[in-house]
Amino acid sequence: MGNNLSQYARDRIYLCKSAGGTDLNLSSCNIKRIPKRILRFKKTLKKLNVGKNLIVEFYSQIEKFQLLETLIAESNELKDTCTQLSKLEHLTVLDVSNNMLTVIPNNLKSLITLNISYNSIQSFGNVTISLPALQELFYSFNKVSIFPTEILEIQTLKKLDISGNHLNYLPDEISNLAPCLEHLNIADNRFTSFPPPISSLGNLRTLNIANNNLGTSLSNQFTTLSKLEILDFSGCSLSSFDFDLSQLQNLTELYLARNSIPYLSPTTSISIGELTQTLRILDLSSGAFTILPKQIGWCTNLRRLNISQNQLPKVPGELHLLNPSIDIIIQPNPLEYPFCEWIKEGIPTFLKNLKPYMRAYGPNCTISDLEPTLKAMAPNQYTINSFDYSNNARVSGGDEFKVQMLLDGSNTGGASGSGEQPSSPDESNGGFPLGRANSMFFRSIECIVKDNKATKPGSYTVYFNSPQTGSYTISITSDNLPIKGSPFTVELV
Structure with missing residues (x-):
């Protein structure tokens, strides 16, 4: 370009000189x-950015910048990279994205980060020799339909972005990358089911599979990736989400936006409630949600919640527990009164007003009036007292409790006072004592739970009547969580 440089470019060169030429x-x-005039910085320059220009070829004397560590040449018209780049012994970052390259730059012995996105590169060559130190490869939007197996030889690779291509499978050999690979982005491809080989990548911290048509083919294989911190299933045509996330104890960000999920399953909801210390971002926007799990409110470290553009008439009262400074996006939604009025007053006020709408939290609920010994062949009852997540007594009804009352089969033979001694283990009965094996049909007693919201809101009376004497175990749960002290034991005589 020589003396035809714009004043803008001249000013940039002058600023570089003033700052020490690095x-x-x-x-x-x-x-x-x-x-050419940038040669004055050949002994000092460490970072050169010539992106977003009209450059068609590299400067042939680029090799003279022996201290150069970062070279950015994205969004130009490069058809090739010059061989002189291989002489830059300190070059660790090279960005040649959005050009017209067809071959990967090679013989860069110190290169750690390579961005070749938005090109037409199909040829890799022997990357273990030409790129022996590579840790981050950005290879998105190159119209790749077959996974380049040469990548599997890069044993130092920590981050792989191969999004925006035409892939519909991953080879089993991707497990070769398991020791190092921590970030995998396969978004915007043509996967129609969750790629099973991903489950072998036990060190993954980030998995982005957004904008693939997974539909109902999403398997639970991702739930074994215990080191995951970021998980993105946005725009995957999902109509349900029923997975146990309890193993993902490091999960900080979960994205389920742009799907058709009407609600999260009880299993998923409960497991989200186990991520109270880690989950910081939850995106359920642009979907079909008609109800939200109350467990979201238990995630008190949540910093961003996006539930906009759904079909929510109300939100759970447990959102009251969230930090008032949280970045929460609710509208648009068809909120009913009074939620639609509260939202106009701002998020802090909105969250504060939700407190009376909190529901029962099983581990805080208690029972009363349950005697250890009751009469059989007679009506019996006791009371469940409900408390919310903050351990405040519930002031209204509407909570659900599951009560299961089982006759202890191991005691059935002795309930009539026969004093029969347990038999010795019988291998033909799977190792159980013969007397116990014959009585493994635990008898379930029907229990009726009455909501006392008209007389004593927040309490529930449980009625039962057993025709048989014996020891009974009573299990009481709310949202699959046992109440305080459950299971209980009573003797009917």
Whole structure:
């Protein structure tokens, strides 16, 4: 370009000189080639940015910048990278994305980060020799339909972005990358089911599979990736989400936006409630949600919640537990009164007003009036007292409790006072004592739970009547969580 440099480019070069000649930014300067005058920085320059220009070829004397560590040449018109780049012994970052390259740059012995996205690269060659130190490879939007197996030889690879291509499978050999690979982005491809080989990547911290048509083919294989911190299933045509996330104890960000999920299953809801210390971002926007799990409110470290553009008439009262400074996006939604009025007053006020709408939290609920010994062949009752997540007594009804009352089969033979001694183990009965094996049909007693919201809101009376004497175990749960002290034991005589 020589003396035809724009004043804008001249000013950038002057600023670089004033700052010691280590960082030169010539991006968006409308230049067609790297100017020769930057040779004055050949002994000092560490970072050169010539992105967003009209450059068609590299400056042939680029090899003279022996201290250069970062070279950015994205969004130009490069068809090839010059061989002189291989002489830059300190070059660790190279960005040549959005050009017209067809072959991967090679013989870069110190390169750690390579961005070749938005090109037409199909040829890799022997990357273990040409890129022996590579840790981050951005290879998105290159119209790749067959996974390049050469990548599987890069044993140092920590981050792989191969999004925006035409892939519909991953080879089993991707397990070769398991020791190092921590970030995998396969979004915007053509996967129609969750790729099973991903489950072998036990060190993954980030998994982005957004904008693939997974539909109902999403398997639970991702739930074994215990080191996951970020999980993105946005835009995957999901109509349900029924997975136990309890193994993902490091999960900080979960994205389920742009799907058709009407609600999260009880299993998923409960497991989200186990991520109270880690989950910081939850995105359920642009979906079909008609109800939200109350367990979201238990995640008190949540910093961003996006539930906009759904079909929510109300939100759970447990959102009251969230930090008032949280970035929460609710509208648009068809909120009913009074939620639609509260939201107009701002998020802190909205959350504060939700407190009376909190529901029962099983581990805080108690029972009363349950005697250890009751009469058989007679009506019996006791009371469940409900408390919310903050251990405040519930002030209204509407909570659900599951009560299961089982006759202890191991005591059935002795309930009539026969004093029969347990038999010795019988291998033909799977190792159980013969007397116990014959009585494994635990008898279930029907229990009726009455909501006392008209007389004593927040309490529930349980009625039962057993025709048989014996020891009974009573299990009481709310949202699959046992109440305080459950299971209980009573003797009917």
